[in-house]
Amino acid sequence: MKAAVATAYRQPLVLAEVPDPGIGVLEVLIRVKACGVCHSDVHIVDGDFTWGSRLPVILGHEVAGIVEGLGAEVHHLNVGDRVGLPWLQATCGHCRFCIQGEDVLCTAQKATGLNVDGGYAELVCAPARSVTVIPDSIDLVEAAPLFCAGVTVFTPFQYAGYRTGDRVAVLGIGGLGHLAVQFARALGAEVIAVSRGPEKLQLARQLGAHHGIDLSKDNLAQALQALGGADLILAPTLDADSMTAAIDGLAADGTLVVLAGGRKPVQFTGGQLIGGRKRIMGSVAGSRKDMRATLEFAARHAIRPQIEMHPLEAANEALDRVRENKPRFRAVLLPNQN
Ligand SMILES: [Zn+2]
Ligand SMILES: [Zn+2]
Structure with missing residues (x-):
């Protein structure tokens, strides 16, 4: 063969x-x-x-x-x-x-x-x-x-405390993220696409995203909080800085799910998680x-x-x-x- x-x-x-x-x-x-x-x-x-x-x-x-x-x-x-x-x-x-x-x-x-x-x-x-x-x-x-890609982004909805109607941000619109937007929409979420530049955000809207946040010009945490804070952030991205920036965009009781690992660390203080009982978790396939x-x-x-x-x-x-x-x-x- x-x-x-x-x-x-x-x-x-x-x-x-x-x-x-x-x-x-x-x-x-x-x-x-x-x-x-x-x-x-x-x-x-x-x-x-x-x-x-x-x-x-x-x-x-x-x-x-x-x-x-x-x-x-x-x-x-x-x-x-x-x-x-x-x-x-x-x-x-x-x-x-x-x-x-x-x-x-x-x-x-x-x-x-x-x-x-x-x-x-x-x-x-x-x-x-x-x-x-x-x-x-x-x-x-x-x-x-x-x-x-599909199973990796669908699985966290089962294990990260997702409830119908939650506000879900997808950090990175690529092979995994464009499926995550579709799953989130079909699961009844308010869907926020996060990407760099307008092109992928436009595509994400066509796939079901209600909102778009452009990392090239928006402050991620502030933009998420302006929408009420994210109950769930799926992060199929190697961009550790964006994950770090996203933590303060979580709503109380919210969870950041790390789906891809690069060499650079994601950084946070204990205080960022303690107030509001926030979580960071990983998920694999x-x-x-x-x-x-x-x-x-x-x-x-x-x-x-x-x-x-x-x-x-x-x-x-x-x-x-x-x-x-x-x-x-x-x-x-x-x-x-x-
Ligand atoms: Zn793979
Ligand atoms: Zn075994």
Whole structure:
């Protein structure tokens, strides 16, 4: 099969012919129809994720495709099913978090496209229990970004104390943020898009944002407080300064959810959190139950990513565009286009 393989850090992916993956008895073989390009992929090729990475590896953890083969012990899927494969690929299955259905908190994880091969390839093999069937109403190519960007921004609404009608700010309108705006709107929030410059704010309004705050001219905390303060701020951004600036824009009992990590620290004093009982929390992708919930909600409310499509052969160009935040809003590779 054709694949784009990371063979060395900070070097272009190598487009190569590699052996088709073999199917284990509990595994499923997927013909990849689409694979999103996530900013995490840039971090992986840059060698930033030293805690779990492996070389060589085939990147790609926003996989959508068709079941092409099944292991002998897989009985809940059929050849031809439309399925997706997320970042979270395998967990221990027996720690307290796995037992509670919070497999994303398991400390013994294998991650697609990090330490097991992912979807920048014509075929990918994965444990059958880690894939989720894609609802019929979602196009396969549009489904792909829901497997990382989508679940990452939908999950915090379940765990960060969100209540219908809350004021939700989305800090950064990109691959994740443009989906967060849509989920927030569909969940009944008053939605505030925060970005730099008018272009993305205009797009965010088209996607459902009620308000826009322009970081190039507005004081973020003051602008949020002028709207009443944010009950929930989702921060799918590497801009630590904006996260720092957002804390004083929280309403009492509000929560800032950090969804992306850069090297620069987010800064705050205890006093900023104590008064008004404010919280800062992190959130990562989601468990299998969150993945299923994300897809079902997106199907029901017609939430779709805005995508640009590239052939597998243009994987390096797509990664470069993601590195420079150029896609509006998600780049997707099509490994079986021909
Ligand atoms: Zn991702
Ligand atoms: Zn576990």
